[in-house]
Amino acid sequence: MxxxxxxxxxxxxxxxxxxxxxxxxxxxxxxxxxxxxxxxxxxxxxxxxxxxxxxxxxxxxxxARKKRDLPPVPSPVTGEVEARLIAMACSQPPQGYARWSLRLLEKHVALVEDIPDLVHSTIGRILKNGTAPSPEEVLDHPATGERAVRGPDGGRTGRLCPAL
Missing domain, CATH: 1.10.10 (Arc Repressor Mutant, subunit A)
Structure with missing residues (x-):
């Protein structure tokens, strides 16, 4: 070994x-x-x-690695919490703000009683995973030229041509 x-x-x-x-x-x-x-x-x-x-x-x-004594703590973010957070992010921002920021969402989530307090990085991760388009959506409409394909390194590879 x-x-x-x-x-x-x-x-x-x-x-x-x-x-x-x-x-x-x-x-x-x-x-x-x-x-x-x-x-x-x-x-x-x-x-x-x-x-x-x-x-x-x-x-x-x-x-070998030792087995855990306790099971992992379940995430406070459930499907309902995620849906409410996405709905809040898609709504009109408060008066005096042009758009929702992650920290502004964090403040407003803290005010809502039935949503657990979440930090801005968790909110960003939820919104990124929940609202990101699927690869099929990106590739179904290549002629619009509104979306760019990302390479394996995360960089832009350019626009898709209409022939694809």
Whole structure:
């Protein structure tokens, strides 16, 4: 595992620590010498050895990532919240403003009681994902020349010609 194959760097590092701490091959160097040779801290050595003992000597369980104890926290943004936010962004901006900005939307979302408080970056991500046209929409109307195709690097590749 430490010499062939494609593994994560942390997995390889934990495998090397286990090999260095293996007492079945003879005497083991001091923890300071092992840490210096492997380029890890003494705390890493302690944690890998502790996890090896906790898993009952299961090497794979020690080396692999640990499973989460708790499930991930569900997002406060549901379909209804997203729809209300999009409707707010498509409505007329407040008096004195020419258009909605993300920070202005953030302030107005905080005033609405049944929508959870969202930061402007989350609002921007919701609006970008919710209102972005699908690739089919962009390619269905190439003759209009109103949309540009983006390349893999995000740069513009130019207008689509009507023949497409």
């Amino acid at each position: 430490t010499t062939t194959g494609v593994r994560g760097a942390s997995m390889i590092m934990r495998a090397r620590v286990l090999l260095a701490l293996d007492t079945s091959v003879g005497d083991v160097d001091s923890k300071e010498a092992i840490a210096a040779r492997l380029g890890v801290s003494g705390e890493t050595l302690r944690l890998v050895a502790k996890r090896f003992a906790e898993t009952g000597g299961d090497v794979h369980a020690t080396i």
